[in-house]
Amino acid sequence: MPLYNTLPQDLGEVDVIIAGGGSAGCIVAGRLAAADTTLHVLLVEGGRDNYNVPSVVHAALGPQNLLPENKMAIFYKTVREDQLAGREMVVPSGGVLGGGSSINVGLYTRAQRSDYDAWDMPGWSAEELWPYLKKLETYHGDGKPEHHGFEGPVHISDGGFRPHKLVNDILEAAQAMGYPEINDLQDLESNNGFSRWLRTVSPEGRRQDSAHTFIHPLLRDGKHPNLHVLVEHQVVRVLFDDEKRASGVELVINRTHQERSKQVKQVVKARKMVVVSAGALGSPSILERSGVGKPEVLAGAGVQLVADVPGVGHDYQDHNLIMTPYLASLEPEDTCDDIFSGRITVEQALKDGNKKLGWNGTDIASKIRPKDEDIAAMGPKFQAAWDRDFKDNPNKPLMFTGCFAGSFGGSPTYGPGEFITVADFTMYPYSRGHMHITGPDVDDPLDFRLNFFSDEDDTDIKQLMWGYKNSREIMRRSAFYRGEHAPHHPVFPPGSKAGLVKLDAPLFEGDRSTVRNLEYSAEDDRVIEEHLRKVVVTTWHSLGTNKMAPLNKMGVVDKDLSVYGVERLKVVDLSIAPGNVGGNTNNTAMMIGEKGADIIAKELGIVLSSSGALT
Numbered sequence: 001m002p003l004y005n006t007l008p009q010d011l012g013e014v015d016v017i018i019a020g021g022g023s024a025g026c027i028v029a030g031r032l033a034a035a036d037t038t039l040h041v042l043l044v045e046g047g048r049d050n051y052n053v054p055s056v057v058h059a060a061l062g063p064q065n066l067l068p069e070n071k072m073a074i075f076y077k078t079v080r081e082d083q084l085a086g087r088e089m090v091v092p093s094g095g096v097l098g099g100g101s102s103i104n105v106g107l108y109t110r111a112q113r114s115d116y117d118a119w120d121m122p123g124w125s126a127e128e129l130w131p132y133l134k135k136l137e138t139y140h141g142d143g144k145p146e147h148h149g150f151e152g153p154v155h156i157s158d159g160g161f162r163p164h165k166l167v168n169d170i171l172e173a174a175q176a177m178g179y180p181e182i183n184d185l186q187d188l189e190s191n192n193g194f195s196r197w198l199r200t201v202s203p204e205g206r207r208q209d210s211a212h213t214f215i216h217p218l219l220r221d222g223k224h225p226n227l228h229v230l231v232e233h234q235v236v237r238v239l240f241d242d243e244k245r246a247s248g249v250e251l252v253i254n255r256t257h258q259e260r261s262k263q264v265k266q267v268v269k270a271r272k273m274v275v276v277s278a279g280a281l282g283s284p285s286i287l288e289r290s291g292v293g294k295p296e297v298l299a300g301a302g303v304q305l306v307a308d309v310p311g312v313g314h315d316y317q318d319h320n321l322i323m324t325p326y327l328a329s330l331e332p333e334d335t336c337d338d339i340f341s342g343r344i345t346v347e348q349a350l351k352d353g354n355k356k357l358g359w360n361g362t363d364i365a366s367k368i369r370p371k372d373e374d375i376a377a378m379g380p381k382f383q384a385a386w387d388r389d390f391k392d393n394p395n396k397p398l399m400f401t402g403c404f405a406g407s408f409g410g411s412p413t414y415g416p417g418e419f420i421t422v423a424d425f426t427m428y429p430y431s432r433g434h435m436h437i438t439g440p441d442v443d444d445p446l447d448f449r450l451n452f453f454s455d456e457d458d459t460d461i462k463q464l465m466w467g468y469k470n471s472r473e474i475m476r477r478s479a480f481y482r483g484e485h486a487p488h489h490p491v492f493p494p495g496s497k498a499g500l501v502k503l504d505a506p507l508f509e510g511d512r513s514t515v516r517n518l519e520y521s522a523e524d525d526r527v528i529e530e531h532l533r534k535v536v537v538t539t540w541h542s543l544g545t546n547k548m549a550p551l552n553k554m555g556v557v558d559k560d561l562s563v564y565g566v567e568r569l570k571v572v573d574l575s576i577a578p579g580n581v582g583g584n585t586n587n588t589a590m591m592i593g594e595k596g597a598d599i600i601a602k603e604l605g606i607v608l609s610s611s612g613a614l615t
């Protein structure tokens with residue numbers, strides 16, 4: 001089984017090196033190694049192996065992966081951001097084999113048709129990407145068969161558990177606000193409704209991360225000695241020959257996992273290609289440390305220039321998220337709280353075969369747009385942005401609103417069924433940040449800025465303000481609603497008509513349409529804005545830092561994912577996304593992995609299987 005945490009002495013040269021084993025990288029490595037067993041592929045992952053790790057396999061234990069002591073995530077820290085109430089923000093990102101797909105919430109969300117079309121690159125229109133979207137999955141949900149795949153390694157299902165009473169209640173509440181239930185919101189076309197969300201979890205309740213689906217089967221079938229996986233090692237930089245062809249990588253032991261007494265660098269050579277796949281926050285740093293980037297950034301970091309590609313690390317994007325808890329009267333068995341709070345131990349849950357272990361707590365979510373009167377209420381600048389970018393494109397949602405059954409993160413002090421948490425994130429924020437190196441080594445500080453809420457017209461904060469108000473109205477129309485959990489809501493002034501409440505019963509008897517919308521004054525809006533600056537966080541959906549676009553438009557890679565100015569070097573991960581997508585990003589990262597594998601295979605003269613099956 002060629003998985004190592006020490007570089008074997010005889011592994012000095014392979015055909016293809018993939019730097020970063022996350023959602024996309026594992027797919028590239030798995031597809032290539034499976035298709036041609038004479039091709040020696042080395043996947044280098046900074047994090048540890050994830051095989052059968054309980055917090056990976058059981059989606060309900062996912063939040064444990066965000067505890068720093070568990071060493072499953074990389075915590076990228078930003079500079080102090082004044083527009084975010086002076087906070088230094090932290091963006092956790094997958095830091096283990098499988099990357100984000102091993103630690104994420106597991107929501108199965110595809111982008112919208114118009115997202116890929118707007119990328120405007122030959123070979124990357126939604127129509128051309130359909131085969132890759134289908135190839136990766138085995139789908140167990142509703143919808144039309146022509147929109148899904150049924151032979152791929154990644155099973156998509158409800159994971160074997162759903163709290164139906166809660167789900168139906170929220171769907172009815174959303175309907176009372178004008179949002180219908182949509183059978184399949186992941187067909188690239190549907191929009192402006194709620195849906196019973198599926199998960200990247202198998203019907204048996206096992207997480208479907210890229211490593212368990214594309215790497216571990218090959219490591220264990222005895223037929224793929226050509227696939228080598230090196231964990232707990234970081235790629236410092238890509239090496240080039242005199243013709244600026246990528247010829248190998250320089251590695252170091254990852255200090256998070258093993259002793260590295262001194263900066264001992266090791267080299268592995270690549271006969272054919274190097275693929276950088278370290279994610280939107282990891283890949284730009286590898287390129288810059290390799291001498292590919294903006295000359296001023298490289299000079300400041302003491303790195304010699306190889307290729308002048310100013311777009312590297314530029315135009316960072318994410319979605320803007322708020323998680324807002326509400327007081328609820330839920331059935332304890334309908335929430336995650338018992339597992340999160342430790343009332344049920346993992347050992348007990350495993351012993352009992354508790355189906356909640358395969359649950360991510362999120363069964364209902366949406367892709368939604370504001371109504372005309374909401375848009376007008378957000379002022380002329382917002383109206384102009386809407387008219388320009390959304391109005392004539394009904395395929396484009398403004399907001400994701402989803403409900404998490406319990407208190408996200410949990411606490412032993414919370415009573416069972418006492419909370420529900422709403423997640424709202426804006427799909428297409430206008431603000432852009434950046435990610436750059438400040439020195440040549442992996443341990444040098446990074447110059448990372450989210451820059452949320454920095455757009456000139458304040459459109460981004462207005463979008464999220466609408467999200468807060470709109471989801472509050474949906475909660476107010478649910479039967480379980482008992483008010484707002486005050487510590488995590490805006491502090492409205494005394495006498496405000498939008499003041500927080502604590503109730504003993506629902507706001508309606510029988511007919512939800514009797515509930516009237518709250519009224520917000522200008523002062524209330526000011527208070528919400530102040531609140532949002534304090535609570536907005538990453539949605540863990542970093543992308544766009546090595547854009548696929550023409551070089552003169554700050555592009556870093558071309559349509560074949562080749563890095564400008566050098567040869568034999570590709571980037572295959574979410575950093576290449578030139579524009580944002582209307583949904584959670586793991587599916588897009590996996591699609592990029594499939595498409596990247598196909599591009600590379602064609603260039604190397606390898607034939608990939610046309611079905612989704614791995615071998």
Ligand SMILES: Cc1cc2nc3c(=O)[nH]c(=O)nc-3n(C[C@H](O)[C@H](O)[C@H](O)COP(=O)(O)OP(=O)(O)OC[C@H]3O[C@@H](n4cnc5c(N)ncnc54)[C@H](O)[C@@H]3O)c2cc1C
Nearest residue numbers: 020022023024046099100104105106107235282574584586
């Ligand atoms: C907590 C969390 C929750 C999320 N929830 C969802 C969700 O519910 N649904 C959804 O669709 N999306 C979700 N996402 C987002 C999704 O998982 C990511 O967009 C996706 O994983 C990105 O894939 P990628 O291949 O671009 O990068 P990643 O998966 O991040 O892979 C990059 C890999 O490179 C490694 N690496 C970094 N630097 C180096 C280096 N120098 N050398 C070697 N290796 C390196 C990292 O350890 C990592 O394994 C979530 C993400 C997180 C973190």
